[in-house]
Amino acid sequence: MGELRAKWKVNMYAWLLLLPSLIFLLLFTFYPVIQTFILSFHQADLGSPEPFFNGIDNYKQMVEDEVFWKVLTNNIWFAIGTVPTSVALALGMALFANKALRGKSFIRTAYFYPTVVPMIAVANIWLFIYTPEYGALSHVMEWFGKGDMNWLGDQKNVMWAMIFMVIWKEAGYFMIFYLAGLQNISQELYESASMEGASSWTVFRRITFPLLMPTTMFVSIIAFTNSFKLVDHLVIMTKGGPDNASNLLLYYIYETAFSFWDQGMASALTIVMVVLLLLVAAFQFFGMDKKIHYN
């Protein structure tokens, strides 16, 4: 009887501790997703004063919408372009910043500082960098005797310009996680490897990289979520243009909801994004988890 009571006490205690977080989690993650799911089966735009049920019409319309497919494809390319590169670069930065003999803190600062610069400020700065004729990139191209390129105004270039900028913004943040991961690898492993005369490449391949797998997984999930989350720069730089060439899913939701006021469609788009993120996260989590050595 006493044991049961003690158990009940711990249960109540734990739930009370979790309650504050749980309230906000339910109110701003789970409740809105459920509401949005319901709204996505309704016609709710400027033409319908009261939302009414229209089944899967929104989803049907979405599948036929060329812009939706373009935005989705863009976002997938944006993820493919930014995630592996910034994660790999972050690992390289961490390995170097960890060992650099001279200017260690200078190096770390240089790599990391873009993280603390707001995306909206980044957009202002890079807008000037990419501007034809006057921009920094144009000046550099001139030195090399190359012709001027319109980075943001050209459908072929704009995505590359965005990808490069986002890698610049993010790599340093991921570097910090790798630096932390590197510190957690025991020095003895390295000592015994050097006694056996292992080359630095072998050491990296057999010790450092496998032991950093949990970090890589964590960082990849964050990087992937970010590739759907980072849209601030579009407001300043391109508004998704030219001809939706730089448009991304979240920005499209923003336009649909707050410029066109089509709430049913915005809901359907939100549901697609949530499902997509959860699927990829589940895949990353369960797929990669088996291959990871936890120390």
Next chain:
Amino acid sequence: MLRKITTVGMYGLAVLWLFPLLWAVWTSFRPRELATSWSLSADFTLDNFAKVWDAAPFDQYYINTFLIVTGILVAQMITATLAAYAFAKLQFWGKDVLFVLFLVQLMVPADILIFPNYNVLRDLSLLDTKIGIMLPYFASAFGVFLLRQTFKTIPHELEEAARMEGCSWFQILWRVYVPLAKPTYIAFGLVSVSYHWNNFMWPLIITNSVENRPLTVGLAIFAQSFETGAQWAEVSAATVMVIFPLLLAFLLFQRQFINSFIHSGVK
């Protein structure tokens, strides 16, 4: 040989990474008519900053951002500490289910739910308020996971000893766990502050008055009021003004910050 190339390459990367900032700072001090040219003259001016300060209520924006960031940080610290302790140290009914619910927030953060959360805020009649900007971020799964990792490494014997001394659970949390997790609090605090100092989309959607607008939204409105590149110097000055406080804080505390991150056991 290969090592040398790598070293030079990595230093080169650092210079490349610094370039946008240096260029923006340089442009912000240049006279307007020289802003787009690359001539190395000795002309520098503070005019741009003066103009920007007069053109938009940046003082109000600074105050708003400061209040929002502080409010979120305090709330997150409290909610995350309590939840992290429960997840790290207690066995209870429904633990696994709750843990997955928290994981979901990591995958689907509030930033992605801009439209659904706008509706929640509207139903709560909190549109265009500072508290409305803050509320969706009061619970942070990231903070919970970070602190949980740290709390797990704190030996149970410490808690037992404190209990023997007659400490209540709150005293144990406050006197044993919180002080020992200080590096994690610093690391999380800086991530949270820089994140919310920089947040843009959400406040853009729910604010429409000067009293509630943060710096980022103010900066975007200011920058977009210019049609052409003719005002580069002013826009650069405004941009530098917005990024300066955080950048300065980071430069001053960068050693502590990076070390706390490394010692907080983030893996």
